[in-house]
Amino acid sequence: QIAGIARPDLLDPPHHPSDHPKLAGVPNIFHAIREQGSILLQHPYESFVTTVERFVKEASRDPHVQAIKMTLYRTSAGTKIVQYLIDAALNGKQVAVVVELKARFDESANIKWAHRMESAGIHVTYGVVGLKTHSKVVYVVRQDYNGLRRYAHIGTGNYHAGTARLYTDLGILTSDKKIGEELTELFNYLTTGLVPKRNYQNLLIAPNKLKPKLLEKIEREISKHTTKSPGLIQFKMNALEDMDITKALYRAAQAGVKIDLIIRDTCRLRPGIAGLSENVRVISIVGRFLEHSRIFYFQNGGEEEYFIGSADCMKRNLESRVEVVTPVQKPELQAALRQILTVQLSNQRSVWEMQADGRYIQLQPKDKQLGAQETLIKLANHRFAEAKTSNSHKKIKKKSEANRNTD
Incomplete structure (x- = not known):
């Protein structure tokens, strides 16, 4: 087994998930x-x-x-x-x-x-x-x-x-x-x-609602696209295989909508084809964890929409499975999803980028940039440490006020 080779310098450091800052210490x-x-x-x-x-x-x-x-x-x-x-x-x-x-x-x-x-x-x-x-x-x-x-x-x-x-x-x-x-x-x-x-x-549920709603939102992004306010669609998922979704994304790209796709596995859409998909970028993140989450983002003329859920854009998921995709509407949570997308789309160390001929090329970082997943580990640890410090300060302040009240 390769994993058993005694080369600790080649191993990832142990990872211990942090507690959620909103739930830690809450009874x-x-x-x-x-x-x-x-x-x-x-x-x-x-x-x-x-x-x-x-x-x-x-x-x-x-x-x-x-x-x-x-x-x-x-x-x-x-x-x-x-x-x-x-x-x-x-x-x-x-x-x-x-x-x-x-x-x-x-x-x-x-x-x-x-x-x-x-x-x-x-x-x-x-x-x-x-x-x-x-x-x-x-x-x-x-x-x-x-x-x-x-x-x-x-x-x-x-x-x-x-x-x-x-x-x-x-x-x-x-x-x-x-x-x-x-x-x-x-x-x-x-x-x-x-x-x-x-x-x-509110919920986008397959097989009845999800696919028609995704197609509708892609068409809406095309209709709202202008040179002053260009459209933007970003999907993160395991696979993009459904023919209808793929065709709709090609139409959006031809209309000038920018499309970012973070696809771990199969991707039917080819980026960078002249007259068809110059506005499309397709990447895959490879790291210590298997990328499995699904995020659907539509700029929607400034009224941004974020969704997460169980479905990939595959014919089987959209037409033959019960899938649930939920809107994420709270600004704080939207900001967290935006952070994930930004970290992965801007990373150079963990990214393989699809070319117009379907080949993938591994990007090379110009500096000591962390991988996308290592960056997200660091951010999660920072959120927890920050919340822990904030809670400690609140406890000290509360205790101080209690002492003043008894003086």
């Missing part, structure tokens, strides 16, 4: 989400265990939580989420899980997980006939002080503690009312077979 995760608003999670830079696993763990034990529903595409024996779901059922909560039995390489494992959960009284369903359930969603109904409130995690990666340390993924913890209402419709469909109107206005 109740639901209070944190409710009071601070939606929270963006960046794995593996931020811990999966102290964010996503914690979300399900607290839901299983919180006496105010009434129901937990989730989609399970791929997990592992080292992931505690299944046990937390079982704990929730034993604690008298309504628990429903949509298990995908055709998750490639994990078919037999998922059957075992399903049987184990069913034995504990969990309502297990196997999705919709003819569609693979690939979405990454946990949905919690909680009796808050002012009535029922829906909480959710929507992500780009599997609920798998192992890959959460090896893959780059994004997630959002939210109690947004509109998102919660639409997830209620989605789970009614997935767990009961009920076919309501499913009039999703």
Whole structure:
């Protein structure tokens, strides 16, 4: 094994995910989400265990939580989420899980997980006939002080503690009312077979809404493009294979819209072809982690839109799978996504860039620039250290004020 060669100078330094600065030291995760608003999670830079696993763990034990529903595409024996779901059922909560039995390489494992959960009284369903359930969603109904409130995690990666340390993924913890209402419709469909109107206005859900909405937003970017205010589309995903999306992006490029694509694997679109795709750049990030997150960005004439979710722009994802892509509307979270895109698009050390003939050329840094993933590790550590310092100052100030009040 190459990894076993005794050359520590060739190894990456050990990586330890940081805690999320919005959640560290907070006694109740639901209070944190409710009071601070939606929270963006960046794995593996931020811990999966102290964010996503914690979300399900607290839901299983919180006496105010009434129901937990989730989609399970791929997990592992080292992931505690299944046990937390079982704990929730034993604690008298309504628990429903949509298990995908055709998750490639994990078919037999998922059957075992399903049987184990069913034995504990969990309502297990196997999705919709003819569609693979690939979405990454946990949905919690909680009796808050002012009535029922829906909480959710929507992500780009599997609920798998192992890959959460090896893959780059994004997630959002939210109690947004509109998102919660639409997830209620989605789970009614997935767990009961009920076919309501499913009039999703916020979530982009495949196979019915996602592809038409992406095509619509690409055309909108073309219509709003001017020389004074040029259009901009940026996608980050595993693969771009869908023919209709590819053609739409070519049309946008011909209209003058700038297009940046960060594609880890297959990319059907060729950049730099005269008269067709001069405005397109396609890169792939190669580093210690496998790039797995999906980001969709549209400049939209200045009214910027950001989305994250489980879907790649592949025909199978857009037409034959249940996928969930959520808008990211909070300015603070949009700024975090912008930072990720900027770091990766401006990097020279970790980037392979596609040429017009389909070949990839590795870019060469002119200085000692860190790789894109190393930069994001550094930024995550800095966010946590900064929040820790800020919290310490607040505690000192609070203690000082308390002392003055007793003098």
